[in-house]
Amino acid sequence: MSLPEPVRRRLSSFSRTVFTDTSRTGPEYQRDNIPDNEIVSSLPLQMSLYFNLFFFPFWWVSSVVMLQLKYPVLPDYYKFILVTVIILTSLIEFIRLYLGYMGNLQEKVPELAGFWLLSLLLQLPLILFLLLNDGLKIQPLERAVNIIFVIFLVFQVISAFLALKRMVNQLATRFRLHEFDRLDDELPPDNLAWKERRTETSWIVRPPVEEIHSTVGGWGSTVRA
Template identity: 25%
Template sequence: MINSASTEVGIGGQAHESFQKLPTSEISSSITFAVLIYTNVFFSLAYFLGNLSIIIEKLTSLQFASNLQLVILLPCYIIWCLGELARFYFAYIGNLKERVPQMSAFLLMTIFPQLPCVIYLGFYQEFIYPFDGSTGAVMLVILIVELFFGYLTLHTLIQRQTAQFYRLCQEEEDEQRSKILS
């Protein structure tokens, strides 16, 4: 007896089971994490432009008491810029394409160099403007929230891929047993 809900008639009148037998895969990527990264792209652009203008103004009009502060400021900003671009790439690939190494790279790059650079640029420079402190605090909160949701996404990806690997191993063992028994 053919159940019309679970079969379709194919070319040449042959019946075959429909979508119910197709392998389904659960999506492990996090929409919350994706929206957070998307939002951070725009905030980082504003942070980049604002800090660039302030750093140029500081370097041209202010006299630094310590040469160390002068030497650290610009490289820290450049490291933040390059790190942010790499973080966005790793977050996008790791989350949407569900790749564990890229998600791990995103988390590591968030911890270092991004957190120390944002903390320095926002709170430990020799001359701190109100813009530095306020945008630094917002960026710090965003980075911490990204760390939290990135960790949850990575944990979900690892659990899912471990379950798939275990299921694949079980299927191979079952096939080998059936060959031995037959």
């Protein structure tokens, strides 16, 4: 299963706009001599996703148990808000982890950009709401698991941002190199032959300057005679 094509195009355009390094002026620019086929998946991000995958069921069980215990003493509007937030957080987390795995392991920029946007714009504000809103009658277990969740999210936002920059810059380098190779392939045969003749003639040894001067002097004495 992959993202719909319109969503992929929009995320690709967003990634090129936000994460492209504008200091790269051409395919000859290779920072730190990074090879073109280097694996740019982020190991710290993948480790964070792996541990997050095992942590999320524990967070969900803790949140549901605490909700059941404090549900009778909560105001009606907080009951609705808390239930809605837990449902939204659960749905977003499944999508977020899937996009993170796909984008990082397979080096797919749209999926990883979707993971980064979901983490930064949706999941992190929801967890901060659960952590900082005292009207929800936050219990110690809830506070502990939400703090751990926030740490996961902040780390993943930063590491995904760095991984996206590397992926987008490498894709831009590959594209420019491919364009240069295609221009060389499309060069007419006459131009290629002209380039070869020019290369060969550049290696012809010209006569020394002294020999030229002596030849010119000989011609001048002949003319005077």
